[in-house]
Amino acid sequence: MSPHLRIARPVGNVDRAAAMYCQGLELRVLADFRDHDGFDGVMVGSEGTDYHLEFTQNRLHPVAPRPTPEDLLVFYYPHESDWRLACVRMAAAGFAAVTSTNPYWDAHGRTYQDSDGYRVVLQQESWNPAA
Numbered sequence: 001m002s003p004h005l006r007i008a009r010p011v012g013n014v015d016r017a018a019a020m021y022c023q024g025l026e027l028r029v030l031a032d033f034r035d036h037d038g039f040d041g042v043m044v045g046s047e048g049t050d051y052h053l054e055f056t057q058n059r060l061h062p063v064a065p066r067p068t069p070e071d072l073l074v075f076y077y078p079h080e081s082d083w084r085l086a087c088v089r090m091a092a093a094g095f096a097a098v099t100s101t102n103p104y105w106d107a108h109g110r111t112y113q114d115s116d117g118y119r120v121v122l123q124q125e126s127w128n129p130a131a
Contacts (some may be wrong), residue, residue, distance in 0.1 A: 087110055
């Protein structure tokens with residue numbers, strides 16, 4: 001069995017973050033918790049994948065999100081039609097299209113920023129580890 005990856009991020013509002021990512025990336029809520037030792041959280045992902053995203057808020061000691069322009073989640077879309085639809089969903093979900101700091105991502109993709117400043121790249125190509 002391969003390991004499962006959880007990417008955890010502090011956010012300003014767990015419900016808003018979950019809604020944006022579910023709509024924009026066609027994810028779904030996998031689990032959530034409220035006031036677990038002062039933390040609220042929502043996990044989103046897709047069935048059958050080896051990763052999910054967790055958005056958390058600490059009720060007792062709030063942590064302000066501090067992403068940099070190079071903190072990226074990158075999703076590869078090999079088919080242009082799927083990529084275009086994903087771009088439309090991201091905009092409809094409230095993500096802002098931004099210019100990437102690294103011009104590589106703008107050559108064949110589009111970068112979006114969520115309400116906390118975290119960035120997501122939708123890359124219009126197949127993932128190729130040899131490239």
